[in-house]
Amino acid sequence: MRLAADRLLGIVLIGLAAFVAVQAMQLEVPFSYDPVGPRAFPLGLAILLAALASVLIVKPGTNEAWPGRQLSVKLLLVLVTLLIYALLFTNLGFIITSLLAVASLSRIFGASWGKALLTGGLMAVVSYFLFAHALGISLPSGYWIEPLL
Amino acid sequence: MFDFLIHGFDVALSPLNLGLALLGALLGTLFGALPGIGPINGIAILMPLAYTLGLPAESALILLAAIYTGAEYGGRMSSILLNVPGDAGAVMTTLDGHPLAKKGLAGPALGLSAVSSFVGATIAIIGLTLFAPLLAEVAVMFGPAEFFALMVFAFASMSVMMGKDPVKTAIGAVLGVLIGTVGVDSSTGVLRYTFGLPELYDGIDFVVMIIGLFAISEILLMLEHANRKDGNDGLPPLGRVFISLKEVMACKWTMGRSGLIGFIIGILPGTGASVAGAVAYTTEKRLSDKDNSFGTGNMRGLAAPEAANNASAAGSFVPMLTLGIPGSGTTAVLLGALMLYNITPGPMMFSERPEVAGGLIASLYIGNIVLLALNLPLAGVFARVLTIPRWVLVPGIAILAFVGVFQLHSNLAAIYLMLIIGVFGYLLRKLGFSLAPVILGYVLGGLMEQNLRRALSISGGDLGILWQSGISLGLWIAALALLLLPWLLPKLWQAKTSKA
Structure with missing residues (x-):
């Protein structure tokens, strides 16, 4: 029998419930x-969660179709783009990082x-003027860029 | 008795607030019309901007409420034109709306749905005006024990009514409540689930939570649709853009009935636009589908769910404003937004902060008129929004999400947390969860614990206080009945039919 995703989820959730309870x-x-x-309160929640998760293991529900290989690669690419966007956001500043992130996502x-x-x-340019000038939000100008300006 | 409303119109008619209601209506319609973005995502993405503007509480709420109602209007566009519901509430709109568009009647369908949205919302806003102050007066008598029982009832009603799978709805709510327990425990100062990370001491921030949960997970989910060729890239021709008075009058009772149904369903905690649309549609089908044309492009089949889902949006403000219990996922987001202003909505709001409660209700009247005025002539313009390609839309959402979180926290930890929550939200959605219970649990969980602990410190730890009063006992019984109903009904039914 194939392990249904919901059964696996149920087991993970029971693990989470145990973790929550031990921490509490x-x-x-x-x-x-x-x-x-x-x-x-967290203890009560852990018990409730474990009970609900057991129901899920006994009677798994339906899931959406999981992404295939090609889609998973793209998902990963999107996440990596967002992560790099975050990593460089304050260092390279809003305009440069946004340009790169938007181009990559596009x-x-x-x-x-x-x-x-x-x-x-x-x-990148339009949103910079919109946010920084029209709305007065302070956006990162970039720690690595500032000395060069 | 209606002092609050007069005061409210004073507030809502100030130039700033009037402008915000207009802006919100416009932005909401646009965001609601964007493919795949429903009201809740629209608010999640636009909310940080409301804070950026440094608005007072009532103005921010007016802006957000206008976005909410605007998005309910905009949501019908992709349902009618592309057969793609923007969110769960608009599913029923596709049934007759899209066949109408295929017949070349897209323009009249958009017009009629705008009018029915207006009628439904108007009925519900009048209901809100009449009903909310009365409920607030009753709710003043609620103590912590009653509030605790009320929240148990809200979660029970949500589990049964929301989503396809009650177990998953309940799990989602529990997960949301658990996320809410992260951070300092307010009454003892103990740190819970912070794992030594100072960024988590104040708990998981509300804005980070909703942007991650809704905006980031939406980006990941959209990737799938970007890949799928669904062959509806072209918009159907709109046809004539105007709707005749005769066509509207033919649906007047449908709109009236559906508006009322939507309002009542909207009040019930946890049951939002999707349930309202479905109930109104099936009721109307039973009552007025004489030639079996529902589902093939019947005007009434379009008017019913549209009137009902807009009515339920207004109706869901009733429990939020009077009890502090949101009636839908989107009002949960609005409730969280109010709490950021240190306003806890509840029975005292009508007397203590009449400018917030009254201003909001008054702005709903104004916003509704603005929306009708915008949507009738501009339907064609808004429909263009649907043709925005995903490769422009997605990066735009990403920028808004990053700027929104960054300007509130000015640190990267919040952005990483947002991304983590986004992946979590994506996984939940793939696993067949709906996100509304998660956000409801997250918003209500803290209040639930506070009320429980307050009640038990009054009684010195005696659990009996939780069901001592008539009100709380009634709520417990109602909650139990709701949970057992879906399980008992088929059995009773079987027993009856096997006897006969």
Whole structure:
């Protein structure tokens, strides 16, 4: 029998419930007038979660179709793009990183290189003026760029 | 009794707030019309901007509420024109809306759905005006035990009504509540689930949570549709853009009935636009489908769900404003937005912060008129939004998400957390979860624990206080009945038919 995704999820959730419960038990509670304390609520939730997860293991529901190989690669690419966008955001500044991130996302979502770069350039500059000048949001100018300016 | 409304119109008619209602209506319609982006995603993406503008609480709420109602209007575009519902609430709209568009009646269909949205919303806003202050007066008597029971009832009603799979809805809510427990415990100062990370001491931030959960997961989900060739790249011709009075009058009772149904369903906590649309559609089919034309492009089949889902949007403000219990995923987001302003919606809001409660209700009246005025003549313009390619849309959402989170926190930890939550939201959606229970759990969980602990410190730890009063006992019984109903009904039915 193939292990249904929901059964696996159920097992993971029981693990999570156990983790939540163990963590809750380890909380050290200073003296207080609160008869319940910070432990009881997460403990109750853990028990509820474990019970619901058991139902899921016994009676798994339906899932959406999982992405195939090609799609998984693209998903990963999108995530990597967003991660790099985040990593460089404060270092290279808003305009450069946005240009790169937008161009890359555009490309992944099916634009040609030319269109992707054009979208990147336009969107980075237009949104910079919109956010920084019209709305007065302070955007990162880039730690690595600042000394060069 | 209606002092709050007069005061509210004073607030809502100030030039700033009037402008914001207009802006929100426009942005909401645009975002709602964008393929795949429903009201809740629209609000999630636009909310940080509302904070950026440094608005007072009532103005921010007016803006967000206008976006919400605007998105409900805009959601019908892709349902009618492309047969792709923007969110769960618009599923029923596709049934008769798209066949109408295929017949070359896309223009009249858009016009009629705008009018029915208006009628449905108007009925519900009047209902809200009449009903909310009364409910608030009752709710003033609620103590912590009653509130706790009320939230149990809300979660029970949500599990049964929302989504296809009650177990997953409940799991989603529990996960949301658990995410809400991260951070400092307010009454003892103990750190919970922070794993020594100072960034987590204040808990998982609301804006980070909703942008991650809705915007980032949406980007990941859209990748699938970008790949899938669904062959509906071209828009059907709109045909004539105007709707005749005769066509509207033919549907007047449909709109009236459906508006009322939508309002009542909207009030029930946890049951949003999708349930309202479905109930109104099936009711109307039973009542007025004489020639079996529902599903093939019947105007009434379009008017019913549209009136109902807009009515339920307004109706879901009733429990949010009076009890602090959101009636839908989107009002949960609005509730969270209010809490960022240190306003906890509840029975006292009508007396203590009348400018917020009244201003919001008054702005709903104004926004609704603005929306009708925008949507009738501009349907063709909004429909163009549907042709925006994903390779422009997705990077735009990404920039808004990054700027939104960064300008609130100015640190990268918040952005990483947003990405992690986005992946989590994507996985949940792939596993067949709906995200609304997660956000409801996250918003309500903290209040639920507080009320539980407050109740038990009043009673000195005696659990009996939780069901001592008539109100709380009634709520517990109602919650239990709701949970057992779907399980009992078929059995009763079977017993009956096997006897006969």
